[in-house]
Amino acid sequence: MRNRELSPFLLYVFGFFLIWEWIRPIEQLTDTSYIWVFILFLLLSILMSFFRVKWIFSILIKVFYILFFINRLYYQEGFFYNGWLTAFLADLKHNTVLLFSRNWNDLSNDFCSFLFFILLWLMVYLLHYWLLKRQRIFIFFFLTLIYITVLDTFTHYSAKAAIVRTVVTGFAVMGMLSFYRMVVKEKVPIQYAASRKWMVLLSGMITLSVLIGIAAPKAAPIWxxxxxxxxxxxxxxxxxxxxxxxxxxxxxxxxxxxxxxxxxxxxxxxxxxxxxxxxxxxxxxxxxxxxxxxxxxxxxxxxxxxxxxxxxxxxxxxxxxxxxxxxxxxxxxxxxxxxxxxxxxxxxxxxxxxxxxxxxxxxxxxxxxxxxxxxxxxxxxxxxxxxxxxxxxxxxxxxxxxxxxxxxxxxxxxxxxxxxxxxxxxxxxxxxxxxxxxxxxxxxxxxxxxxxxxxxxxxxxxxxxxxxxxxxxxxxxxxxxxxxxxxxxxxxxxxxxxxxxxxxxxxxxxxxxxxxxxxxxxxxxxxxxxxxxxxxxxxxxxxxxxxxxxxxxxxxxxxxxxxxxxxxxxxxxxxxxxxxxxxxxxxxxxxxxxxxxxxGKSADQKSMLKKIKVIFKNHWKLVGLVLFVALGVAGILYRFRGKWYPYLLLIRFRFRKKDENIGSAYLILLKQLNRYGVTRKEDQTLRNYARYVDAFFSTEEMTHFTSRYEQYLYHNQLPEGSWKETRKLWENLIKRTIA
The missing domain is CATH 3.10.620.30 (C8orf32 fold)
Known part of the structure; x- marks a missing residue:
């Protein structure tokens, strides 16, 4: 199970770049400004989907983000001034009527931005559904290619680099999904060495194909x-x-x-x-x-x-x-x-x-x-x-x-x-x-x-x-x-x-x-x-x-x-x-x-946003590189969290003295053991699971710790100093999960 933890992260990263290709031409072909606001919303939505943030919190965060930037970009009053929200809701109602009456040219800019936010929201949901549920991405990849090639043909947008980026990203995603579909179909246990070999071969194939395509001579058009x-x-x-x-x-x-x-x-x-x-x-x-x-x-x-x-x-x-x-x-x-x-x-x-x-x-x-x-x-x-x-x-x-x-x-x-x-x-x-x-x-x-x-x-x-x-x-x-x-x-x-x-x-x-x-x-x-x-x-x-x-x-x-x-x-x-x-x-x-x-102040705020836009426009390669490096570092940290996260848990409970800490510490230990690969079955009791853990690590610490936890759970009381006595057991078990 642990060998597959990096897979969803990489799939989300590649999915982000595919959606980004849909956003890139917008600033060139339309009057849309502050594209970075939408890109940041896209990145935030993907991160919340990856970390499986509870749906209610995810909705609240996204709604807050949308309202905050609509206020910042289109209204003079501050975000916490109630009047602007009333005006926006009235504008929303008016524009909805225009939308359904097909009077699209009269839609206001803030309503168009609101619709664009909703569209990105839906695209992230579909991305999650295609990648992790259906494990299919070809249709989205194919539509992306059609989208950028049509823009390249019929507008002044140049899609030469976009086509290369999309092909590389799409082939990488389809290669990863093909590997894991075969593993599930054949019911083969995934080994890190095998998946690494597959990824190395896939990367080599894509790199070689791109280099040959760039370096090879191109024949002039016949017609x-x-x-x-x-x-x-x-x-x-x-x-x-x-x-x-x-x-x-x-x-x-x-x-x-x-x-x-x-x-x-x-x-x-x-x-x-x-x-x-x-x-x-x-x-x-x-x-x-x-x-x-x-x-x-x-x-x-x-x-x-x-x-x-x-x-x-x-x-x-x-x-x-x-x-x-x-x-x-x-x-x-x-x-x-x-x-x-x-x-x-x-x-x-x-x-x-x-x-x-x-x-x-x-x-x-x-x-x-x-x-x-x-x-x-x-x-x-x-x-x-x-x-x-x-x-x-x-x-x-x-x-x-x-x-x-x-x-x-x-x-x-x-x-x-x-x-x-x-x-x-x-x-x-x-x-x-x-x-x-x-x-x-x-x-x-x-x-x-x-x-x-x-x-x-x-x-x-x-x-x-x-x-x-x-x-x-x-x-x-x-x-x-x-x-x-x-x-x-x-x-x-x-x-x-x-x-x-x-x-x-x-x-x-x-x-x-x-x-x-x-x-x-x-x-x-x-x-x-x-x-x-x-x-x-x-x-x-x-x-x-x-x-x-x-x-x-x-x-x-x-x-x-x-x-x-x-x-x-x-x-x-x-x-x-x-x-x-x-x-x-x-x-x-x-x-x-x-x-x-x-x-005065409103111009300063707008000026700050414009400066940020200039930075993105003039240094987009550097910003993209920094973002890519940051995502890479985040992916590496996530992939090897088994080596550093247990130490973070140890520091977290190092100075806690209350006996009630046994309850939260035990639940955290269960999650860490599951993350390590020692998984508890659905119908398995805590005592049976504790014996399984002790057998796995050749120890009796989990049984003793579980006994104290059951005492706390069923009797709701513990002898004074119980946490101090059992903390050593907990720390030893946490250290055993360090990969």
Missing amino acids: PDPVPYLKGDKKYHADDNSMSLQTIGYGTNDEHLGGPFMGDNKTVFQIEAKGKHYWKVETKDMYTGKGWVLSPESEKIQFKIGDIVPVFPFSKNVQTDKETARVFPVEGYRFPHIIYPAGIRKIMSVHSNLGGGDTFSLDNKMERILVLGSNKQPIVPNLYTIEFDIPKYQAKDLRQTKKFDAKVMEPAMYKKYTQLPEELPQRVTDLAKKITSKEKNWFDKAKAVEKYFSRMEYTYEQKDVPMPGMNDDYVDQFLFETKRGYCNNFSSSMAVMLRTVGIPTRWVKGYNGGEFLQYSKTDPSKQIYELTNNNAHSWVEVYFPNQGWVPFEPTKGFSNDVAINYLDGTTTSSGPAAAVPVMKPVKKPDMETKNAKGS
Whole structure:
């Protein structure tokens, strides 16, 4: 029996790594943060299952863990403040209704985290059932391989290392289970030497197979990749009728939108700022039915470093906060433009290897800013610092505009930004009118259209996106036929739909906020964000005469950083659910909002969690190694506990003097003897078992000790000093169990 004690531990370790492979891609493919919280919950659940913690205590510990971290991540109030739990339960009830009504896009983040915790809980239970009850793992192993290979094929997640890890782990688990199934079937007594030989051979086979697979030459594919063909990953070019696959990233030509693209995680910028922002490059105003172009007669405006940038996205009566940021284009970046937040005011400094950089050119139509060299030709900057304003809109001000008024907006400007092609299908206009029919002002109509794209029939997709045919309208095809696409599809559709109901819009290109990299070493109040080609993005700006250009984010799975005050003193994000008054206690704002506000204790707690996340992100190999070593040490200690645990028991009872200690000491001795391998049968009396133990160890100590224990058990009294007399017997028996 003792020879098999290491087996469950190793099975649980390998099972943990298999489930971990399901969690690894989540942080890359979704907006989920603090993955380490879920990994720690998974590890805690597996450890409690391994040590067979009583079910009631296991449930209590897991529930406490879930509630504690939901409070820590989503609520400002402390864990022991009763109000937050009431708010969470109410939120739980509301989201459950949304869940069963299949309105999944409106589920709150804390409810999604709660569901993820429950899913991990169930996976640990199933893991225990498959490994120890059924002793089968092939189905779970096979599903894991399918899961990571599908993600590798259809997303930007790279699963090369994951496949190797999964194969090694899966083969190890199946090899161990096969060995013990054969032992049980043949009723062969397990010997440590035999199991060790089996494990050595199994490890050698797996290691050799992996090394051969890595080192062996790989033949080039005979046929082209069938996935792009099967998914329709082709792009139509009107000039040569050819079909090709495009790559994500910023481009200058938007005349023919559509078609699939391949992801590209090549870094293009690093940003030092106090939070995430959307970074503009240019805007376009004329929709052709196939894409976007610029209206004619644009004007080039030149200005100097430190001058007010002649871009005015919002009016002066909008409240703003002033901030600065530094932008570092990476080596090899080839575009000479400046990326900037919507509220840019000044370009404070520019560094370039080509000289110059103190003069800029602005196209007043597309609002693209180019850096000019000493010869007045565009150059690529290496570093620049910008000053910008962050607007804080008031919903009551945004709702003031209900229709076009020539007194507050120039008719020529209104005509330009409500332009539509004559061939636009009528059903696009009909759909826009249907969506906005209940709203009375431009802002609520824009929010209604923005929210419309969160419906479940619209999906964010990068590869299975067709090009519109010669007779197809780009927006019409997306809205009524394919209903799948990426940012260009969503943003173009929102801009066009709002124009059909008389609301001026423009199409904006640039980059979303990117990924947090680390804290700034020169300014601890700022963070470094990394922007890759995958962060290239497009969105919509709507013009309100009394407010200026206000950004909206219709793309499914994305949210911008615009703050809108819906109620006095309550500032929330501009997401679809922002119009609903926030319950008290309020949930925590995003990390970026909190940094901008400079909040106190809550920001410090969030900062601590973010630092932990950075450690996991930047040193995950070291953390994994430490975890692996810790698990290995724990496994070794567990495997050889027979050599050190008896000494721990001896120390525990060394200084106890009360005679009542005989009862607990005897029960501990029974467990230790059973652990050693001298097992008591179910129908065996204590006296018979004591004689069996004495015969096994060639002694009479167990019989004498059992006699004293029965006296204590049945008469509930002992002569004074009984424990002192019998402790030596107990210690001798404990020492005999030292393996």
